[in-house]
Amino acid sequence: MDSGRLEKDPVCGMMVGEWENQFVYRGIGYAFCSQQCRERFISAPELYVGRRGLLAPKQKGMEVIKRKYMPLSVPLAQAEFFELKGALLSMMGVMAVHSARSMAEGIPAAPGVESRSSATPRIEALAIIYDLLQATAEQLERKCAEFNVAPSSHWGDKLLRDFIHYMEQCELEDLRNRPVVPAGEDERTRRTASAFQRGA
16 A cells, blocks of 8 residues: 655655665665665665764765776677666766777777677776765676676776775775764765776
8 A cells, every 4th residue: 555655765865655665774664766775775774864863974965976997898889888878877876977998990909808899989998976875886887787798807907896895895884983973963075086996
């Protein structure tokens, strides 16, 4: 039985039906616009909802802006890139997606890399700007996988990718454990990682 009531998604702030993707935390049901937001919330509810008069980082308006550079295992044709770009931009927290490099016709790909299409130019890497409180590098990679787009399989890129995942977990854990600001204080915080994260 749907009452038609709307609830605010605590991760992205979107108004959604009270039963959508619901998750119960400490006896309170929270609704989410997508499985992505539900997953972010379940991983660390303390980042999104306050307790005992204390605000969570998200309630204070905090953003943790990341810039990720993702080399691809197989270059993309322009049409493939635009399709993937649209899918990534539909994710909560993804602010921009750019082609980081392109390969003009007649210039060979890296050894062992074959292009998907003869169309040019071919996109060899993505540059993605996103809010870590709403999306993680791992979630971005899973979205790419839905379009059969894989990050570079070079061992150095794999190692760097694992390191980025670990660093994101550490940063979120640090936010969870940081002293919180009382709800009466009006504070908006924006943390920005200025350099691109190298890795996919």
